Amino acid sequence: RTVYVNGSYLPEEEATVSVFDRGFLFADGVYEVTSVLDGQLIDFDGHAKRLERSLGELDMDSPVSMDELRDIHRELVRRNDLREGGVYLQITRGAADRDFLFPEGAEPTIVLFTQAMNLTNSPKAEKGLKVISIPDIRWGRRDIKTVQLLAPSLGKMEAKKAGCDDAWMIEDGFVTEGTSNNAYIVKGGTIITRDLSNAILHGITRAAVLRFAREAQMKVEERSFTIDEAKDADEAFITSATTFVTPVVEIDGQQIGEGVPGTVAKRLREIYLEESRKLAD
Numbered sequence: 001r002t003v004y005v006n007g008s009y010l011p012e013e014e015a016t017v018s019v020f021d022r023g024f025l026f027a028d029g030v031y032e033v034t035s036v037l038d039g040q041l042i043d044f045d046g047h048a049k050r051l052e053r054s055l056g057e058l059d060m061d062s063p064v065s066m067d068e069l070r071d072i073h074r075e076l077v078r079r080n081d082l083r084e085g086g087v088y089l090q091i092t093r094g095a096a097d098r099d100f101l102f103p104e105g106a107e108p109t110i111v112l113f114t115q116a117m118n119l120t121n122s123p124k125a126e127k128g129l130k131v132i133s134i135p136d137i138r139w140g141r142r143d144i145k146t147v148q149l150l151a152p153s154l155g156k157m158e159a160k161k162a163g164c165d166d167a168w169m170i171e172d173g174f175v176t177e178g179t180s181n182n183a184y185i186v187k188g189g190t191i192i193t194r195d196l197s198n199a200i201l202h203g204i205t206r207a208a209v210l211r212f213a214r215e216a217q218m219k220v221e222e223r224s225f226t227i228d229e230a231k232d233a234d235e236a237f238i239t240s241a242t243t244f245v246t247p248v249v250e251i252d253g254q255q256i257g258e259g260v261p262g263t264v265a266k267r268l269r270e271i272y273l274e275e276s277r278k279l280a281d
């Protein structure tokens, strides 16, 4: 694979980052994952906007403009001949002698790589996911897409040990989100998902899916829901850039609805795939 590091396209074996990089020492960095379908970027503008917001919240600058960033994404997709998968982008505050205080004048580190993935033909989307619920032990600024992903990583391991696919996180009795996706339920035809705040990541797929749902005259409620309400729902599903819309059929061993992917989730997945391809570039 060819990867991009600080202005250079290099074979992955030759790409290096300093051991003093604050991304490595403090998780002092942000990231984005943009999906690629038919060699095209899906909703790059959405990801670029969220990236700028994440950087701003951490008082960090991007070393490249968002237009340059789009070109780097495209060039990397081209060089790796990527048809379907994702482009991972990470920007950290850069390398400096270890100190909690932000260094002055450090150059941000920027890294991009591609990952080939089968996104459209997903057996998981056909069957539906089994999830467990776990306490949300993350920090209080989940709206910033930082690289501190140990809590979600532990959550996914716990799910795996329980023979499940993923975990939904609970805070004060309410579902925040999935470990790497936004969480939804459907009750009486209404799509319910947590409202935007610092408690969750503002999913780019979430924004697109809710827009498409409203355009299709589906009812949407943005509010918190409990895990008990979820277990009692007609349907459940998740969204993220690389899973699009994926049904959830079991929570904590309890079947949701008929225990098979629901009609609303299946329809939203179809709509999302069709509409997002139109916005691809």
Ligand code: PMP
Residues within 6 Å of the ligand: 033, 177, 178, 179, 180, 181, 182, 200, 201, 202, 203, 204, 205, 206, 239, 240, 241, 242
């Ligand atoms: N929530 C969390 C915690 C995530 O990590 C992600 C994926 N990065 C999402 C939601 C979904 O966001 P997006 O639709 O932008 O991929």
